Amino acid sequence: MRALPTASYPADLDLDYVEFYVADVEATAAAFQSRYGFTLAGCAGSAAAGFRSLALTQGAMTLVLTEATIDDHPATAYVLAHGDGIADIALRTGDVTAAFTEAVRRGGRPIAEPAAHSGKFPTVTATIGGFGDVVHTLVERSANAEDRLPVGFTPLAATGTNADAPLLAEVDHFAVCVPADELDLTIAYYREVFGFEETFTERIAVGAQAMNSKVAQSVSRTITFTVIEPDTSADPGQIDAFLKRHGGAGVQHLAFSTEDAVHAVRTLADRGVQFLSTPGAYYDALAQRVAPKAHSIAQLRELSLLIDEDHGGQLFQIFTRSTHEKKTLFYEVIERIGAETFGSSNIKALYEAVEVERLRSEDAS
Numbered sequence: 001m002r003a004l005p006t007a008s009y010p011a012d013l014d015l016d017y018v019e020f021y022v023a024d025v026e027a028t029a030a031a032f033q034s035r036y037g038f039t040l041a042g043c044a045g046s047a048a049a050g051f052r053s054l055a056l057t058q059g060a061m062t063l064v065l066t067e068a069t070i071d072d073h074p075a076t077a078y079v080l081a082h083g084d085g086i087a088d089i090a091l092r093t094g095d096v097t098a099a100f101t102e103a104v105r106r107g108g109r110p111i112a113e114p115a116a117h118s119g120k121f122p123t124v125t126a127t128i129g130g131f132g133d134v135v136h137t138l139v140e141r142s143a144n145a146e147d148r149l150p151v152g153f154t155p156l157a158a159t160g161t162n163a164d165a166p167l168l169a170e171v172d173h174f175a176v177c178v179p180a181d182e183l184d185l186t187i188a189y190y191r192e193v194f195g196f197e198e199t200f201t202e203r204i205a206v207g208a209q210a211m212n213s214k215v216a217q218s219v220s221r222t223i224t225f226t227v228i229e230p231d232t233s234a235d236p237g238q239i240d241a242f243l244k245r246h247g248g249a250g251v252q253h254l255a256f257s258t259e260d261a262v263h264a265v266r267t268l269a270d271r272g273v274q275f276l277s278t279p280g281a282y283y284d285a286l287a288q289r290v291a292p293k294a295h296s297i298a299q300l301r302e303l304s305l306l307i308d309e310d311h312g313g314q315l316f317q318i319f320t321r322s323t324h325e326k327k328t329l330f331y332e333v334i335e336r337i338g339a340e341t342f343g344s345s346n347i348k349a350l351y352e353a354v355e356v357e358r359l360r361s362e363d364a365s
Helices: 025-034 074-082 096-105 183-194 238-246 261-270 280-284 297-303 344-364
Strands: 014-021 039-046 051-058 061-068 085-092 110-117 123-129 135-140 154-160 171-177 197-206 209-217 224-230 250-257 306-310 313-319 330-337
Touching (some): 014 135, 025 039, 025 051, 025 061, 074 085, 085 250, 096 110, 096 123, 096 135, 171 238, 171 330, 183 197, 183 209, 224 238, 306 344
Parallel strands (some): 014 061, 085 135, 250 330
Antiparallel strands (some): 014 085, 039 051, 039 154, 051 061, 110 123, 123 135, 171 250, 197 209, 209 224, 306 313
16 A cells, blocks of 8 residues: 555544453453552443443543443454454544545545434544454544543443552553564554554564564554564464464553552552563663663562663563463553653563463463
8 A cells, every 4th residue: 555644634643442342341340440440430331232331441541341242242253253352442533524534535444434422522433444353433522521431321430449549541552463464564554544653663583483563653642553463484472372362463462651660560469460570680680781760670670670761761661461361462561751662672571571471371271
């Protein structure tokens, strides 16, 4: 596909909400509340309607969890194919009709035409296909601070572990795995259809395994996709394993930003969230590579936090251990102090930690 200029495309795309399709909406919501500190904010649907949804909020984030109650709801097929996972990354824009029309003109796959929804906060939505089975609902809503829930949701009295002092602030990025030879096609699709910009590229080799990665970001820089494909010239590894277990392209992990990684990770661990460990040798050599500005090396070692530095500043990051039945989806906690990239110097340590988990799960199966 030929590249199209971004100047004529709406540059106001922001992240609106992230929707998961799940097998058990109550259990999943309870885990997000008790472990990650999200607040239950709204509900939608019923058994008769064919689905049940719960909306949770924290910081600037809104997560939607949807469980199908009938066979022909799209969540049924999604969960059967992939298990629980991210199915809709909704994008907010000032003019859904214009954005949808332009996206389709540029080659976007139309899923649902623009539709107006009345109510206390009138909303316009439409849906465009993304990667794999993931779609993007375009959302046009008022600027009212109360208007955070998707169409059809009834607000609920706030309940959650961390409603008054958010532990996690925003979605920092989505890590997306795609089959070999689809990396460039996926990046091109987001450039041409949504006006995203390619901002970073690298090949990462760890032992006999390797992967290729590129980053696509919205013009506003509020939506970031780190897209990864396996390098078929190397041995199969964790990206190949994800694609096999997940059943094609999908979100491998969701990164949550925080203002204090040490406090956040320690709190999450106390609540039962398990994180991948980092070899002690990483910290033995750390002082020769970078001097942490916000946290001590002892604190980083204690919590297995990684640190990296780029032209803009530093970042601290860590992955959770996957609790997914297929060992696919997991989460990342990341603190940025000016850093704009994604921890390239940490990729080897992160990759090796995930590889240990992959081999352990295969031995147990």
